[in-house]
Amino acid sequence: MMTELPLDQVRTLLAVVDEGTFDAAAAALHVTPSAVSQRVKALEQRTGRVLLVRTKPVRPTESGEVVVRFARQLARLERDALAELGMPGEGEVTRVSVAVNADSLATWFLGALTRVPQRERLCFELRREDEKRTAELLREGVVMAAVTSSAEAVAGCSVRLLGRMRYLAAASPGFVERYLGGPLADGLAGAPVVTFDRSDDIQDGFLRGLGHAGASPVRHAVPTSEGFVESVALGLGWGMVPEVQAVDLLRAGRLIALAPDRPVDVPLHWQQWKLDSPALAAVAEAVAAAASETLR
Numbered sequence: 070m071m072t073e074l075p076l077d078q079v080r081t082l083l084a085v086v087d088e089g090t091f092d093a094a095a096a097a098l099h100v101t102p103s104a105v106s107q108r109v110k111a112l113e114q115r116t117g118r119v120l121l122v123r124t125k126p127v128r129p130t131e132s133g134e135v136v137v138r139f140a141r142q143l144a145r146l147e148r149d150a151l152a153e154l155g156m157p158g159e160g161e162v163t164r165v166s167v168a169v170n171a172d173s174l175a176t177w178f179l180g181a182l183t184r185v186p187q188r189e190r191l192c193f194e195l196r197r198e199d200e201k202r203t204a205e206l207l208r209e210g211v212v213m214a215a216v217t218s219s220a221e222a223v224a225g226c227s228v229r230l231l232g233r234m235r236y237l238a239a240a241s242p243g244f245v246e247r248y249l250g251g252p253l254a255d256g257l258a259g260a261p262v263v264t265f266d267r268s269d270d271i272q273d274g275f276l277r278g279l280g281h282a283g284a285s286p287v288r289h290a291v292p293t294s295e296g297f298v299e300s301v302a303l304g305l306g307w308g309m310v311p312e313v314q315a316v317d318l319l320r321a322g323r324l325i326a327l328a329p330d331r332p333v334d335v336p337l338h339w340q341q342w343k344l345d346s347p348a349l350a351a352v353a354e355a356v357a358a359a360a361s362e363t364l365r
Contacts, residue, residue, distance in 0.1 A: 074136070076143070078112040081105055082120060082133070083140035089126030112136070129209070138210030138225065142342055145213065145349075163191045163348045168207065168215035170200035171265065172234060172311045173337065175294035178216065181359030185351050199268055200337060207340055213349060214341035216356075226340045231357060232364025233334040237315050238275055238327040240307035245325050248307075253327060254279035261287040261306035265297055271309045275333055309333060313363060337364060 084094040085105060095102040113120050120133035129137050148163065169178050174197055182193060196212055198205075203215040207223045222228040238257070240249070248260040254276065262272050262284040269290075273283035289305050291297045294314070301308040302323045310324065312332070318324040339356055341349055 074112070074115070074139070078108045078115070079136060079140045079143065081108040082112055082129075082136055083144075085109060085121065085127055086129055086133070086137050091127075134209045138208075138342075141210050141213065142225075142344055145342070145344060145346055164194060165191070165214070165348055165352050166194040166196065166212040167352070168196040168198050168203035168212045168217070170203060170216055170218075170337075171197050171292075171294040172314075173200075173216050176311060176313045177359050177363035178356070181356045182352070184355035184358060191348060199265075200335065202268070204340060207342075213344075213346075214339065214352065217338050217340055218335055219340070220336065220338055223340055225343055227343050228338050228340045229353075229357065231337045231339050231360035233336050235312040235365055236271060236309040236333045236335065237312055237329065238307065238331070238333075239301055239310045239315055239319075239324045240327060241302055241304040241323060242325055244304040244307060245327070247304075249327070254281050257281075257284065257307060257327070259285055261285060261289065263289045263291055263297055263300045263306040263308035265294075266290050266292050271333060271335075272307075275309055275331070278331065279328075334365060 081094065081098065084097050085091055088094040088097050091105045091109075092102050095105045098105065109121060116132065116136070118132040119130055120136055122128050122130060174195065185191070194212075196203075196206055200216065200218040203212075203217040204219045204223055206212045207215045207217075207226055216231065220228060220230070244260070249256040257276055257279075258281045264272060264284075267290065276282075276284050287306070289300060291300045291305075294311075297308060298310055298314045298318070300306065301310055302318055307327065310318075315324055315326070319326060337360070339353060339360075341353055
């Protein structure tokens with residue numbers, strides 16, 4: 070049985086996924102497109118699986134994601150080994166890719182990165198994604214770590230609880246006066262609501278907890294954390310605002326907590342590759358320390 074995964078073939082597959090086409094991968098690897106195609110086909114024959122969907126851009130199949138993740142982990146280990154040997158590649162940087170949800174990115178996560186001990190040529194690649202979907206980027210091998218709501222570890226990853234981000238149902242004073250004169254649940258069910266995007270269902274979940282099917286169909290989608298909070302404060306609609314962003318607005322009277330005794334807590338976890346990588350370990354410790362000060 071051919072159980073080995075030739076490194077040149079694995080690296081070629083990764084290049085095709087990262088570059089998007091066989092021609093672009095060939096240019097990046099300084100080989101011909103034919104050589105790229107032959108290496109990918111040979112790897113597919115060796116594994117007995119289709120690894121790429123030949124679209125533009127190409128995308129890995131489920132089996133391809135496993136190989137891509139392996140390729141990225143291999144590259145990370147190689148760079149760490151070279152650094153420890155005092156043999157960094159020419160122009161090489163220590164790159165740490167992380168998927169993080171928008172609310173964490175807007176509140177505590179960037180501060181966490183400033184705690185990472187200064188390393189020569191260390192840089193971060195952040196991918197903003199919903200906390201329910203950041204684990205998918207780990208599974209696909211796109212990132213090496215993620216802030217996620219999933220407590221179930223992705224294959225090949227470790228997981229630790231960071232804490233819980235608290236959300237408060239809130240609206241502007243003017244909005245409350247206009248829409249919420251009666252029972253809260255009935256008023257919210259018919260009032261305009263602000264959401265992050267179409268996958269954001271925290272407002273619906275809050276209303277389901279009050280006995281309603283969900284929020285109003287009048288929905289304003291504002292796909293930035295800061296824009297979302299400001300939209301609620303301006304009276305565009307009500308919404309579930311992160312407590313850490315709501316505190317000052319509540320004190321200033323720009324927001325009113327609609328149900329302070331019914332907060333929604335979203336658990337956040339840190340998942341990362343199981344690699345003995347000094348850079349990744351340093352980021353993990355900095356993130357955990359910052360989260361302990363901000364999250365519940």
